[in-house]
Amino acid sequence: MAHRKVVAGLSGFLIALAAVLGLGVDVMSKPLVAAENSTARADLIMIDTxxxxxxxxxxxxxxxxxxHTAALKEQDKDCSTCHxxxxxxxxxxxxxLKFMRExxxxxxxxxxxxxDGCISCHAKDKADGAEKYGPQSGECRSCHVDKPEYTAEREDVEMDNALHYIHWGSKQISKDAGEETNCGSCHHQWDEQTQKLVYKxxxxxxxxxxxxxxxxxxxxxxxxxxxxxxxxxxxxxxxENKAxxxxxxxxxxxxxxxxxxxLKQSKEEMLQKLGGVLPRxxxxxxDAVLMTPPVAEDATMQEKEKVEEHAMPVAFNHKFHEQNTDSCAACHHKSVQSCDTCHTPRGDADGEFVSLAQSMHQADSMRSCVGCHQQEQKKPECAxxxxxxxxxxxPAADSCATCHEPLQSAGEGMGMMQMNQDDMSSMMNASESVTTPLPEDKDAREALAKRLIExxxxxxxxxDINDVPETVTIGVLSDEYKPSEMPHRKIVKKLMEDMDNDKLAAAFHTTELTMCQGCHHNSPASVKPPRCESCHGKPFMEQQPGRPGLKAAxxxxCMDCHKQMQLEKPVSTNCTACHEKKD
Structure with a gap:
């Protein structure tokens, strides 16, 4: 997870304390005072109210x-001295949290x-013979300086799933009345009828x-x-209660x-004790959601039928995504309500004019399905x-069937893995797609989504690994160096192992040859694809300025793949690691 450093002054409140909890499940609190020899401090507050x-x-x-809190502790004083x-x-x-006031x-x-509050305390410390004490009356420039020596530097804190569990799984936090949960200790909402904060x-x-x-x-x-x-x-x-x-x-x-x-180390240790999976x-x-275009409550039966006719629902595996994202906010970035609460089909102010379709498919947004999936492709084993x-x-039009499954009248759901190219093309033409009515009952929709996911x-x-050549000899450019012997089967086998349990690869690698297209990128999918020199000339072809020459290709x-996969060997400067130099 990413934590950005924030350099800022807090206006007037002496509150640059923790913005996140860390109790229970063996995550202990330890006083961490900002380093005295550092000019960047997490505890610096600008008093500019x-x-x-x-x-x-x-x-x-x-x-x-x-x-100051450390100094007070040495004097057996607590927060009530200032608050x-x-x-x-x-x-x-x-x-x-305000200083000496409500x-x-x-x-x-x-x-x-x-x-009065600060100087009187400093004066008392001096009068009591304290070894260290703060600025006295008249020493204005000891506090009010034009060029401060220190800067505020704070790490952002995120309430991710692990930290959230530390709280709702804690025995230290009081349980809600008549419940086994403690969620009401933090969560509340305003009740208009009683004009009070209540927990629901x-x-x-x-x-x-x-x-x-x-x-x-x-x-x-x-x-x-x-x-x-x-x-x-x-x-x-x-x-204070000695918890x-x-x-x-x-x-x-x-x-x-x-x-x-x-905290990161503590969460990792906790997760290991839990077998790698957090309690839900x-x-x-x-567990699952059948996602379809929203239908207005006052829509006519004809309008509802029209939506169903064109609808290709997405069976969304909610439980799986809970376990594989850092927090609910990865998707529910504003509210934990359904996406169409804010994102309407056309987009409006509540959803920052991002339409429902854009919220799911916007490739440059980590909040969208497509954008998040593309981020996963940056992992070394995929990159x-x-x-x-x-x-x-x-995304490409023919990739729609990976998520959107037409409910065929002949059998509820054909499933994208059973589709050929003609099926996909037909599906994309809504007028040719014959669908079965979608259930309206919430439980029935979830049950259908589960069946599609299964x-x-x-x-x-x-x-088949046996269809992959053991080695490939690349000698078409052999001159100063001997031909390169590429361990083709070994490379393919390693790629297969890396994606063995990858759900995204299982969903989007829709044919046996999808992975092969990573290298054989612009050739027809085939067990025996054309050689690289079929497209890349030697030397560079001026009539094809966007296509590198064979040597460059x-x-x-090879070298870019090694770099993206963070392979230590062979290094790009070690020519003889791939092709020996001729005598």
């Missing part, structure tokens, strides 16, 4: 949060709170669905503050590179062939 009301008289003050108790949106008494006041009031089982949403950067009523808390209020306060409460495990309460505990590496989220999500293939904005192959269709094909 007053700037929201008026122009600052002096540069914003830099505040090292973890440095008051307040009542949150759920009516619970919790720690306020709500912001005027600019003058804020100035007084910070100066099986309707849990992503936090950022409601808590956006600029939330709309009745939501009041922006995304960043919501994460910190929910996570940090929970961690702190567990710590066996609790999440980080220091900024560096989540947002430092070291913390991220430790208890949210009543379907050797796929990196050299032409990338198109939309008919799909588990492994790719590959050529050989070297580009």
């Amino acid at each position: 007053i700037a929201q009301q008026r122009e600052l008289e002096m540069p914003a003050s830099q505040f090292m949060h973890d440095k 008051k108790t307040t009542t949150n949106e759920e009516g619970k008494k919790v720690m306020s 709500e912001d006041g005027s600019a003058d009031e804020l100035k007084k709170i910070y100066h 089982k099986f309707e849990e949403e992503s936090c950022s669905y409601c808590h956006t950067e600029a939330p709309k009523e009745p939501v009041k808390t922006p995304e960043r503050l919501a994460f910190h209020e929910q996570c940090v306060v929970c961690h702190q409460t567990l710590a 066996e495990n609790y999440g980080p309460v220091e900024c560096a505990g989540c947002h430092s590179e070291k913390a991220q590496e430790e 989220l208890p949210r009543q999500q379907p 050797g062939c796929h990196a050299a293939m032409e990338k198109k904005a939309q 008919r799909r192959p588990d492994t790719p269709r590959n050529i 050989f070297h580009a094909q």
Whole structure:
């Protein structure tokens, strides 16, 4: 998973603490204080709240949060030294993340709170004979500096499936009333009737669905503050209650590179103990979904029949994708509702004018099916062939049958693996496709989707290894070097092994010769394809400027494949590794 480094100052809130939890399942909290000798710190907060009301008289003050919490701990003090108790949106008494206040006041009031609160504490430390103490009254430039020495550098934190399980599988978090789950400890929604935040089982949403950067009523808390209020306060409460495990309460505990590496290692160890598969989220999500174009609720029977006539449903294996993505947000990037909730057939503002078809097929988007599949092709075991293939904005028309299966009246679903080219062409012409009515009942649709999924192959269709030549002698350009002896069967066998359990390869490698097309890219699929020199001239042919000469074609094909597959040997500069030099 990718974690981007964010360099930013948080406006006024002393809250650059953890935005993600880490409790239970042997993932222990360890205080991680930002390195003293580093100018890039995860705990740096710019105190510039007053700037929201008026122009600052002096540069914003830099505040090292973890440095201060460590100092307080040495004095047997806790967070209450700087943070008051307040009542949150759920009516619970919790720690306020604002410094020495529950709500912001005027600019003058804020100035007084910070100066009185900070300087009085520093003065007391000095008076008590402390070895280290902060700036005193009158030492303004000790805090307000034009060119700060430090910069804020924080690792983003993602609530992926593993970290999510650490929470919903934790025994430290209180269970919901009358339930065996604890989802209500984090998830809530606004109830218009009672005008309160409530928890509704099986309707849990992503936090950022409601808590956006600029939330709309009745939501009041922006995304960043919501994460910190929910996570940090929970961690702190567990710590105060002497819980066996609790999440980080220091900024560096989540947002430092070291913390991220430790968390990654902890999740890998946890996953290994679980046999490599996480327990499934208890949210009543379907195993399979029969995806079809949406039909308006007020549509006439004739309109519904027209949609069914042209519909080629996709049996989507939801359970498999849950296990093979980092988080639900890989697909449900805004809400965990169905895609057509936001993405309409024509596209509108709620879906950022991305139509339903585009949301599934947009090749340059990781949120779409096609885009995600193309990203998988970048893995070393796939990239050797796929990196050299032409990338198109939309998939080829004859690949539609891989996912879209017409429900033939003769037998429910022919299945793409049983189709020949004529079947595919006929299917693409909706007027010629005879379909059976689609079930409307939710359970019946899921059952049909499961049956279609079960008919799909588990492994790719590959050529019989005995039909592959043991070696291929490439000597057509032999001059300074001896002919190259390519271990053809060994290479093909290795490629087969790498894709043996690959579901994408099983689905999209639709013939025994599909894999062969990786090298024999522009020739007809055949057990005995034409030689490379049939297309690539020696030397380069000026009348074919887009086609490399034979020598360039050989070297580009082989060396680029080795590079994409991250093979250490043979290196591109070692000519004699492939063809010995003549005496």
